[in-house]
Amino acid sequence: MEFLNDLKDQVWTAYELLAAGWGVQLLWGIAWTLAVTVVSMMIGAVLGSLVAAAKLSHRGGLRFIGESYTTVFRGEPELLIIYLFYYGGTQVLTGVARSTGSIGSADILNMPSFLGGVLAVGIISGAYQAEVFRGSFLAIHRGELEAARAYGMSPWLRFRLVIMPQVLRLAVPGLGNVWQLTIKDSALISVTGVAELMLTANKAARSTHHSLLFYTLAGILYLVMTSISTPIFDRAERYTSRSFTRPK
Amino acid sequence: MTSSRWIALAALALTCSTPAMAKDWKTVTVAMEGSYAPWNQTDASGKIVGFEVDILNDVCARAKLECSIVAQDWDGVIPGLTAGKFDIVMDGMSITEERMKTIDFSIPYASSPVAFLADKNGPLAQMSNTGKMIDLSKDDAESKAALDTLRKELTGKNVGLQVSTTEATFADKYLKDVANIHEYKTTDEHDLDLMAGRIDVAFADTTYFLGTLAKPDAKDLEFVGPQFKGGPILGPGIGAAFRKTDKDLQDIYNKALKAALDDGSVSKYSMQWFKIDITK
Amino acid sequence: MDFDFYLSTIWSVLKALPLTLEIWFFGIAFGLLIATGLTWLRASGYKSGEYFTRAYVFVFRGSPLLVQLYLVYFGLSQFDFVRHSPILWPILRDPMYCTIVAMALNTAAYESEIFRGALRAVPVGQIEAAKAFGMSAFTRFRLVTLPIALRLALPAYSTEIILMTKATALASVVTIMEMMGTAQKIQHDTFRPIEVLTCAGVIYLLLNLSIARLFAWVEHRLSPHLRAPPEQGQQVKPVPEVL
Known part of the structure; x- marks a missing residue:
């Protein structure tokens, strides 16, 4: 019985904290997480297809660049890459802007946290997407290319x-995996101060001392996000392979 | 790429970023941790409020600056400042010689000795010199004796503190060889671990601990052992941090801060947030 | 270029390599144990076992490891019964054990899926042949299913191991001074984040490359039947790319 009373208290505290404004904060956190993930996926798609093309190229130099890209960005801890972009981005931007004279020699051009974050996550996502695209391309029947x-x-x-319609069809399941990976990677951007879900949950946990509550909530919200994306990718898979299913 | 394209690109980047471009300092970006109550803390609506926010608003109004606050974890405030992510840091930062090598400080707006917090019913509740203030700048027999006792009593204990703070430097010098030092990213985290019993004692600023003790779940905690202040490690007080290249901004800020200190405004904020005047 | 600084940073970070490897090794070892249990539960045919493993995989694959680590470290310690338990608290009190627990629970979800896929991919003909031979279920598993499944699981398993190496870097958020934590400490003391992170990055990359090579070598050794016989005077092809 004591346990039930405890639970009741917990639920009530949770309600009070969420109603006090943390609920809205968490919703904003979700919005930012989705924004980070979508933009990162798009950056990753562009980079991923270029890198996949490089890895499939006949030129040794291009192949080497492609191989190095996927090796480095899949082999480094994500946290490290995010920190590098966070600090390094501003240095690079400032260097470029100073050398072109668009800002004074003592001024600093800051890379906003969101931009640095999505670039970092996008580049990581690109490394995984490159592998997906490469695999899909290799799965296309040689005969079709020769016929074309x-x-x-x-x-x-x-x-x-x-090429494109088939690569897209074959890549959808793989892209679904990368999407889930990218959602989870986006949690690491919290270290750069982008107010996505993880940072919001963290701030709430620290300021209210209800860490269990807020981390559990964050976990559930991530689960919801990753699980509603599964049926969406299933639909995309059915759509892209519509010409391959026999009419009933 | 031609140089005109580079300029266009840079201009594009300029418009979509928050540049620290103001040569005559109209807008400044200020970093705070947002979880260092009651200096700066995040309220339920996600806004950063606290003692330092009130000082900042006052100073900015006097200096006719447009100030915006960004949240930045403590372990990134100095690298972020020097890298140009923001222009000022106000985060309960002590003015120390070590930090002065990299950054500059305003005049101090508060002083806060460092202290230890432990479980009322734990083994450390009986520490000697509790409540005594030791001024390390004197470097006399009394402070030496207090440090020796402290070392003896903390031998083999787990001490929690925030990474990259004056407490960390203090522990590096006096406690590292006898106690187990746990470095946390935020002060809240060592509070949580103190309550959970993972560490025996937490080591932070007195003013910060006053905020901790005001929370309902801290009823079993209390100050133990002596408080320390001054000397090369703990420094003369707490101030706002600037890049070394921004002397002009520092002057503007200092002038406004001096006025706010002189007319008692800062003391008033201190009474509001700490119930005591910590500007002295 | 300040070579002394780079060298001393690399040296300091390398001194934390044993701690990183310790987290890595125990995380993987316990993860493998849990994954084996989960795979067995899933394959056992009990409906409840299947539901449990499905739910497990769903929860641990669907949320970030960072959340799981925070929950194990800060979340569980909020329960009085955890803090007063003579069995749980000695484990969960220690940040090192907490990290290992979180990593093991997380990787077990991925690994059990890898093993499940590998078991299903064992050609039916082989199993039928073993049955026709009159092998007992255990002998069949030991001599036919398991070796083939392990070989099939290897590429995906090696990818998971590399993900785990990267995951050890998260331990720095719960006060463990492994390589990433050490790098961050140097970064705080010197305020030179880019140089320090680059040094750490080189070490992580070399570490992961050697792990990848190791797995590629094992895979190469275990699949002689897939290789074309080397022609006279021709060098055997280099090991396939894993990372």
Whole structure:
């Protein structure tokens, strides 16, 4: 019985704290987490396809660059890359701006935390997406590419009509995994002061001394975010492979 | 890329960032931890409030500056300042010789000795010299004796403190070889671990602990052992930090802060947040 | 370029390598134990076992390891019964054990999925052949299913091990001075974050590259039947890329 009373108290405290304004804060945290993830995924998609192309290239130099990219950014702790972008971004921006004279020689051009954060997470996401794209490309039937060439299709046409639709279809499940990974990586941006879900939960836990409550809430909210993305990617998979399913 | 494109790119970056560009200092960005109650803390609506926020608002009003506050974890405030992420740091930071090598400080706006907090019913409740103030700048027999006793009593104990603080430097010099030092990212975290019993004693500023003791779940905690102040490690007081290159901003800030100290405004904020005047 | 600074930083960070490896090793070892249990539970055919493993995997794969670590370290210590338990508290009191517990619980979720996939990928024909041979269930498992499944699981398992190496860096948030924590301390003392982080980055990269090489070598050794026989006077192909 004592346990039940304890539980009741806990729920009541939780309600009071959330109603006092932390609830709204957490909702904003979710919004920022989703924003960070979506932007990072887009940066990662651009970088990932370029790197995948480099890794599939016939030129040794390009292949080496692609290999190094995926090795470095999958082999380094995410936290380290995020810190590097946070501190290094401002130095690079300032250096560029000073050398072009757009700011004075003593002025500093700051890289905003959000921008630095999404660049870091985007680059990491790009390394994983590159592997997904490369795998999908390799899974395309050689014969189709040869047939397209025999038809006299230009490289662009071949890419647009044969390669891209298939890579996208084959890449969807892999991209779903990368998406989940990126949501979880976005939690690490909290160290740079972007008020995403993890930072908000952290601040709430520290200032109210209810760490169990807020970390559990954060955990649940991340679970909700990763689990509602699963049916979305399932739908995307059905959509992209619609021409491969037999009509009933 | 041609240089005009570079300029266009830089201009683009300028417009979408919060640059510390104001040559005549109209807008400044100030970093605080947001979890160092009651100096600066986050309220339930996510806003940073506290003693230092009140000082900042006052100073900025006097100096006609537009000040915005950003939250920055303590372990990143000095690297962030020197890297240009913000222009001023106000985070209960002691003015020490070590830090003066890298950054500059305003005149002090408060002084806060360092102290130990432990469980009322624990083994450390009976520490000697409790409540005594030891001034390390005197470097006399009394302070030496107090340090010796402290070392003896903390031998083998787990001491929690915040990373990169004056307490950490103090512990490095006097306690490292006898006690186990645990370095936390935030002061709240060592409070939580003190209540959980992972550490035997927490080591931080007296003023910060006053805030801790005011919280309902701290009813079993109390100050133990002596308080320390002064000397090269603990420094003459607490001030705002600036980049070494921003002397002009520092002068503007100091002038306004001096006025606020002289007319008793800062003492008033101190009474509000600490119930005592810590500007003396 | 300040070579002395780089060298002394690399040396200081390297001194924390044993601690990183300790977290890494025990996290992986306990993770493997839990994962084996989960895989067995899932394969046992009990409905409740399947539901439990599904829920487990869902929870531990769906939330960030950082949240899990905070929950184990700061969250659980809020319960009085945890603090007064003679069994739980000695474990959960120590930040090192907390990190190992969080890492083991987390990696077990991923590993059990890897093992499940590998078990399902064992060709049915092989199992049928073993049955036709009259092997007992245990012998069949020991001599046919397990070796094939382990070999199939290896590439995904090595990726997971590398993710774990990176995850050890999170231990710094609960006061452990492993490589990342040490790097951050030097960074606070010297205020030169970029140089210090670069040094740490080089060490992590080398560490992960050697782990990847090691696994590639093991994989190469375990799959002679997949290699083309080397032609006369021709060098055996270099080990495949893992990382």
